[in-house]
Amino acid sequence: MARRTHVTTSINGLPTEFLCEPRQSVLEVLRDELGLTGAKEGCNNGNCGACAVILNGRVVNSCCVLGVELEGAELTTIEGIADGEKLHPLQQAFLEEAALQCGICTPGFIVSAKALLDSDPHPDEHKVRFWLAGNLCRCTGYDKIVRAVLKAADAAETPVP
């Protein structure tokens, strides 16, 4: 077996260390080494967004990042979105708007939408649709997802200008 590398990083605010092979993706490290199975594998080639995570403040597809690249980085996964037992407004809105069916795409949509609301708390529908273009859903037809994101955006406090 190839040599494993020691990586020190921060995942969902917790200092984390792990060993991985250079060829393992962040998605594989999360799921196979760290037991964080919230990020899903849809395509494993960057097209579907089911594996989305927030790396140093930006949404990325974890299947297209190597675990070794996490050295010194800050990672947020779907497991780190809720505040303890309290759901994130996006999670709440997805439930209320029934924005999921099978649910495979949902972690990716919520993580990606969180990155959007972090950068622009009140996006319009057009912006939401373009931002989420890299997240594929086979079940819902997208409308309910877009509605949920817009609802969560409305619920967010308007920043004082």
Next chain:
Amino acid sequence: MEAFEYLAPSSLAEAFTALGNGKRSMMLAGGTDVIVQLRENRRHCDQLIDLKHIPELMSVDIRSDGGLDIGAAVPLADLYNNREIARRWPGLVDSASIIGGTAIQSRASFGGNLCNASPAADSSPSLMVHDARLVVASASGTREVPVEAFFAGPGRSVLQPGEILLRISIPPQPARSAVFYHRFIPRNEMDIAVASAGVRLALDESGERIASARVALGAVGPTPMMVAAAAEAVTGQAPTSETFAKAGEAAAAAAQPITDMRGSMAQRKHLASVLTVRAFERALQRIREAR
């Protein structure tokens, strides 16, 4: 995926030392091509050299002479999120903002897009019409390659083993000029170009004649191509739809497309013309709006 070693040099000197150690190397910028290609065993390497810790490759410099230097590994999102770049080089944003979706643009770079050398890559025609120069470095020094001379065939560039693309250097653009780049895809976003066209249009002082033009096409040949005949057809003419139509005809004549799953030869020739004409119209609009 076969096993490989991962190196993250923090300087160019360190990178060149690694490149000289006799192992098969590949570079890692945003990884949106290379990680997928290694996983699918389409490419092989003994060591993957991460370029993102080398400061020169991650910096953007808006030069005092009016030009722009873009480190080869700078993520696309850093370009279009930079207000000054977005304002002054909208023709770069045209391509940076349509390569993949948000999550791809957080990582993917112009340098990786160029080095991957896909005939359909969106950065190429837009950089070509900007007259961009590629600064290539090796252990023995640097050389400059005009971007239109960078491609050797599908998936192949003129980079030699041991060379790294350092930066993309955009010279100051002509007065009263604008660039527009776009592509045809059957979806609204997240797709690879069936055909694409970039145009740079410059008007003379009167604003009534075309002083110069550059036209580049993507996905209609083994490499992205400049179409000198389309530029010649419009130079000295009035910027009218009749003039632009001539450039469109020249673009269609120059295109050498193949038929594949994305589109047929005939459709691509037609697209080369339509996309060129519309790119001229939109570039003209940009010049007028800037006044």
